[in-house]
Amino acid sequence: MDRGMVIFVGALLTFSSSWLGLVLYPYWQLQNEQPYAKSPGDDPYPRPLAGQALAGVRVYQANGCLYCHSQQVRSEKFGNWWEDGQMKTGADIKRGWGARRTVSRDYLYDRPTMLGTMRTGPDLANVGARYAEPWQHNHTFNPRAVNSWSVMPSFAFLYAREKVVGGQKAAKALKLGREWTVDPGYRWRPTDRQWEAILAARGTAIRQAHLAGAVARVDPDSPAGRAELLEFWLTTEEEDYQVVPTTAADALVAYLLALRKGETPLPEAKE
């Protein structure tokens, strides 16, 4: 092997084989795939994203969501566990991540196709069908407001905290307790001194609201009662401030809500 040409031709041929086999052949095999319509009059599935959802793809990409969330539901035969001495398969579907496996047709219009290789968080192929818009916003704003155990980053930077004008909160304002909204991205608690000051200023109103909620009655002036009052107050919404999604947050949630792979049955997705 003392001749450069031998090495060059060999390297060319070996690499071409994988280029032809793994890249060009699937490209050719899948290039004519079409959306599916059960009968001629039906809306074809899938459809290209448009508007806000399309803009949301950029937000999803820019923030690297792919690095913790896959977008693929695997078949009923994939992944096994044991239950009562029997082997069962198909964990993805059993976890409720989708009603059926996803197939190549589901990704016809994805740019880029973000199948993912990591499940630090759950699969999102069908997340739009699993949770409604308010949940998506609350969870994106601060995942721990929804799941205390979550390690997902807060995307509070996609939301704006602003003063309420005209006494009426915006329709889009998140309905979250003040512990989540006072310091966006974090979980806020007043210091003892702040809490004393708040009680002195608005204590009566807070107590009334607390009683109206018909929670367990403890002597409101005992230490236990005051602690309970604080916990209660933290879960109530702020009066003067609201948190509203920015355009980017709206776009991201629109995209998440559009992620409904596995909702429409496809003939080739049987298992």
Add this chain to the structure above:
Amino acid sequence: MAPTTPMTEPERERSARERRAIDSSCRVPVLYFAASAVFWLLAGSALAVIASVKLHSPYFLTGSPEFTFGRVRMAHLQAVGLGWAGMAVMAAAVWLMCRLSRVGLIYPKLLVFAGTLWNVGMVLDVLGILFGDGQSVEWLDAPRYVPPFLVAGLGIVSAWTVATFRRRRERHVYVTQWYVLAAVFWLPWLYTVAVLMIFWMPATGVVQPVVNWWFGHNYLGLWMTPVAVGAAYYIIPKVIGRPIHSYYLSILGFWSLALFYSWAGMHHLIGGPLPVWLVTASVVGSMMMFIPVIAVAINHHMTMLGSFHRLRYSPALRFTVFGAITYTAVSFQGAVESLRDFSEVAHFTHYTVAHAHLGAYGFFTMIMFGLFYYMVPRLTGREWASPGLIRVHFWSSAVGITIYFVALSIAGWWQGRMLNDPNVPFANIVRYVTPFLAIRSYIAGPLMTVGHVSFAILLTANLMGWGRQRTGGPTYFVEPATGTAGGPRELAAAGR
């Protein structure tokens, strides 16, 4: 290689003069690439530790979009994958090619320009991602304005490596040159096709992830691996003064790697929504990787047989042999991991992350460290300033990657088992994995970073001209006892 007759003293002297002339011709660009690579390694380490902490302590740096996990994760992979590995490979490719072709580098300034293109590209890449232009295509996260810089720089380096080979004055072409030549030919093709088919003229749907993993796996397999294996083929015989065990095994190893590694990538998509035959083909490719791996293992380890005591002395050898042994281990693991039954558990988990780091760090990075310990003093004419700091570098890197690998493999395996059982709530999986991730953040990651900082200090000192002139032997961990096999005279002669 057939054993050659020992050289006479004047021949030795002439040969040493020739090597010095070759080294001085490529000094500036090779050191520039090497120093840039180490800079990106440091940047990548910092990003790695931030990303790792964020994975178990979500309130850390939560306020700034620039440091959200997904962005830091992308920036980390770009910094270490392209910045460190890419530029280290180019430094190695140019120097090894000059040395083995026995010819000086022409127009070294053009390579400095190529290196600058890469550095500009990398700055745009990492900052672009942090400020929100990342692409979320694993290994190809660079914003759209980055690839032209990288392709142009890469094109120049590839052309120069080939040109140097064409001007060779040594008739015999050594195994390292095969690997380097093939790598500089493969990557420009690979990268251009991947960028074209994913971003500029996107292929339909699932063909994109197919191209993505064809690129991602081959970046490791046809760019980092060949040059690192080639470097080990160079360093081991050089330092211990013995020829490679078997020339024919090295031929087998080279061609089987070229054929099978390029087919291996699709196992990253196992169970996914694509034609099953694609994944099957890749599983076959992955299993066939046993052939090149065993061939290279026999060659590297049999060459070392009887010389292991020299690991006590030579930093270059110790790093390289650590990498070569890890190569065997990680490749065996990788082949088994590609099997469907195994992947059902390991896919989508930290197990894969542990495996990737064992390959990219335990194997590739350690061999590059070994090569740099050998190469840099010959380029600068200065020895390493502190054997103690080299020792710190070796042990913190070696122990760091070991802890990293063990912790994440355990975490990943059970994460996979639990993901496959729908009766286990997702919260339990998150809680189970957290302590292992904390071990990575607080023990393994910082240890590896300490190693990199030590290396950066050593390199800076060397480039600044601190450290003794290279007259006698290299800087050893300990001075070998005189008069025994592997004594300083023999080592110095072999290692000069």
